[in-house]
Amino acid sequence: MHGRPTDEIRGRVAVIGAGVAGLVAARRLAQRGADVTVWEAEDRVGGQVHTAEVTPGTYLDLGAEALHLAAPGVAALLAELRLDGVRLDETMVVSSPGATRLVTPRGLRALPDGVGPAGPTRLGPVVRSRTLTWSGLARAGLEPAAARRMPALADDGDMSVGDFVTRRFGGAVTHAFVDPLLGTLHSGDVSRLSLRGCAPALVPAATHRRSLVLRRRAAGPPALGFATWPQGLSVLTTALLADQPGVTVRTGTAATSLSRRSDGRYDLAGPGTPAGTPYDAVVLAVPARPAARLLAGLAPQAAATLAAVETADVVTVLVGVPSTVTRDLPGTGLLVPSDAGRLLKAATYLGRKWPHLAGGETCWLRLSAGRAGEHRVQDLTDDRLVDLLTADLRDLTGLAGLAAAPTAAVVRRWPAALPQITVGHPARVAAARATLPPGVVLAGASYDGLGLAAGIRSGEAAAAALSVPEEAR
Numbered sequence: 001m002h003g004r005p006t007d008e009i010r011g012r013v014a015v016i017g018a019g020v021a022g023l024v025a026a027r028r029l030a031q032r033g034a035d036v037t038v039w040e041a042e043d044r045v046g047g048q049v050h051t052a053e054v055t056p057g058t059y060l061d062l063g064a065e066a067l068h069l070a071a072p073g074v075a076a077l078l079a080e081l082r083l084d085g086v087r088l089d090e091t092m093v094v095s096s097p098g099a100t101r102l103v104t105p106r107g108l109r110a111l112p113d114g115v116g117p118a119g120p121t122r123l124g125p126v127v128r129s130r131t132l133t134w135s136g137l138a139r140a141g142l143e144p145a146a147a148r149r150m151p152a153l154a155d156d157g158d159m160s161v162g163d164f165v166t167r168r169f170g171g172a173v174t175h176a177f178v179d180p181l182l183g184t185l186h187s188g189d190v191s192r193l194s195l196r197g198c199a200p201a202l203v204p205a206a207t208h209r210r211s212l213v214l215r216r217r218a219a220g221p222p223a224l225g226f227a228t229w230p231q232g233l234s235v236l237t238t239a240l241l242a243d244q245p246g247v248t249v250r251t252g253t254a255a256t257s258l259s260r261r262s263d264g265r266y267d268l269a270g271p272g273t274p275a276g277t278p279y280d281a282v283v284l285a286v287p288a289r290p291a292a293r294l295l296a297g298l299a300p301q302a303a304a305t306l307a308a309v310e311t312a313d314v315v316t317v318l319v320g321v322p323s324t325v326t327r328d329l330p331g332t333g334l335l336v337p338s339d340a341g342r343l344l345k346a347a348t349y350l351g352r353k354w355p356h357l358a359g360g361e362t363c364w365l366r367l368s369a370g371r372a373g374e375h376r377v378q379d380l381t382d383d384r385l386v387d388l389l390t391a392d393l394r395d396l397t398g399l400a401g402l403a404a405a406p407t408a409a410v411v412r413r414w415p416a417a418l419p420q421i422t423v424g425h426p427a428r429v430a431a432a433r434a435t436l437p438p439g440v441v442l443a444g445a446s447y448d449g450l451g452l453a454a455g456i457r458s459g460e461a462a463a464a465a466l467s468v469p470e471e472a473r
C-alpha cells in the first residue's frame with residue numbers, strides 16, 4: 001500500500017499483536033475505513049497491560065501500572081475514548097504525591113524534586129536531599145561549564161544516557177539517580193542505553209550544548225502526573241476497541257509465517273491457522289524477535305537487525321500484607337541501584353501510591369526484579385521469588401513485620417519483555433524500516449521506546465504510515 005497517508009483505506013489490514021501499540025493502530029486504521037483483523041497469540045488483549053482482580057473488587061496491574069498523562073498524545077486519546085474522568089464508573093485516579101525512596105550507601109533518601117529518570121534539572125533539592133557527598137555535589141554544580149565544554153552531539157549521533165549524564169554532572173549523579181531511575185525503568189545498563197531512544201528530551205541539550213540546570217522553564221500549571229483507573233489499566237486497552245467497528249480480534253492466534261504473493265498482497269498463517277483471504281497491509285506490533293522471525297524471508301536485513309535486539313526478563317510480584325505492618329514505611333516505594341547486590345529492583349506501596357487502594361486491611365506491595373543480562377528471575381520458583389523479594393524489602397526498610405508470611409501473593413513473569421534500547425538503536429530501526437516491503441510497518445516498544453505513551457504514539461504513526469494505492473481509489 002502506498003499513496004497519501006491518512007486518507008481513506010479500503011483494504012484488509014492485519015495487525016499482529018494486541019498490545020497498546022497494535023490496538024491503537026487497529027483503531028486508527030478502522031477509523032479510516034480499513035477492514036482490520038488483529039492476530040494475538042495470547043488468549044487476552046493488552047500485552048504488557050494486564051490487570052487482575054486479585055481479591056473481589058480489587059484490581060491490580062501485573063504489567064504496566066501507571067499512565068503518564070502529560071506525555072504527548074495521551075490526553076487527546078483519553079478524551080476521544082471518554083476515559084478522561086468523564087464516565088462516572090471509570091474516573092481516573094492520579095498517583096499521590098510522596099516521594100519514592102532511593103537506596104543509597106547512606107540509607108534511604110527521598111528522591112529530590114526535579115530529578116527525573118535522566119538526572120536532575122535543579123540542584124537545590126539535590127543538595128538538600130543529602131544523597132551525594134560534598135565532592136559529588138561540587139562536581140554536579142559544574143554542569144553549566146561542562147555543557148559548554150562538551151562537544152555537541154551530531155544530528156545523526158547518539159551516546160549512552162550514562163555517558164551523557166556523567167560528562168555533564170559527574171559519575172556520582174549517574175550512580176545515585178540515573179541508574180536506579182532510568183536503569184530500573186528499562187531493566188538495563190545506563191552506560192549502554194541510548195540517549196536518543198531512552199531520554200529524547202535531553203537530545204536538544206546535547207546537540208546545542210545547553211545546560212540542563214540553567215534551562216529556563218516557562219511558568220505554567222503544575223505538570224500532570226501518573227494515573228490509572230480503579231479497575232486498572234486494562235480499562236484503556238479494552239476501551240480502544242470497545243466502540244470501534246471494523247476490527248475483528250482473534251485471540252489465541254499466533255502468526256508465525258508472513259509471505260508476499262505475486263499480486264503484492266500478504267498471506268499470514270500460524271499453527272492451526274492456515275492462510276485465508278490475503279491482506280493488503282500488515283502492522284507488525286509484536287516485539288523485535290517475533291517480528292524478525294516473520295520478516296526472515298521478506299526482509300532479511302531488517303530481520304537480522306531486529307533479531308539482535310536484546311531483552312530483559314522481568315517479574316512482578318504482588319504481595320498483600322496486613323496494613324498494620326506497613327504503616328511506618330516511608331514514601332510510596334523505593335528504587336534499588338543495580339550494584340546493591342539485591343534481587344529487588346523496585347518496590348511500590350500500592351496503598352500509598354494510589355488513593356483508591358488506601359485504607360483497607362491489606363496493603364498491597366508491588367515488587368519488581370530482573371535486569372538485562374541476568375536470568376535469575378526465570379530460574380527461581382514463585383515461592384522463592386516471594387521470599388527473596390520480601391526479604392530484600394525487609395532488609396532495606398528495616399521493617400521486621402515483613403518476615404511474617406504475606407496474606408496473599410501473585411507472581412507474573414514477563415520473559416524477554418523489555419527491549420534494550422541501546423546506543424544507535426533509533427538509527428538501526430530507521431534503517432530496518434527503510435528496507436521493509438511496501439505495506440508492512442512496525443509498531444511498539446521494540447522500535448519506538450518503552451512505555452504506554454510511546455506505544456500510543458507508535459501505533460498512531462504506524463497507522464498513519466499506511467496508505468491506499470492511488471490506483472485503487
Ligand SMILES: Cc1cc2nc3c(=O)[nH]c(=O)nc-3n(C[C@H](O)[C@H](O)[C@H](O)COP(=O)(O)OP(=O)(O)OC[C@H]3O[C@@H](n4cnc5c(N)ncnc54)[C@H](O)[C@@H]3O)c2cc1C
Nearest residue numbers: 017019020021041047048063064065066255444445451452
Ligand atoms: C512489568 C512491566 C511494568 C511496566 N510498567 C509501565 C508503567 O507503569 N507505565 C508505562 O507507561 N509502561 C510500563 N511498562 C512498559 C509498557 O507496558 C510497554 O512498553 C507497552 O505496554 C508495550 O506495548 P507494545 O504494544 O509495544 O507491546 P506488547 O504489550 O508486548 O504487545 C505485543 C503483543 O504481541 C503479541 N505477540 C507476540 N508475538 C506474536 C505472534 N507471533 N503472533 C501474534 N501475537 C503475538 C504478544 O502476546 C503481545 O500481546 C511496563 C512493562 C512491564 C513488562
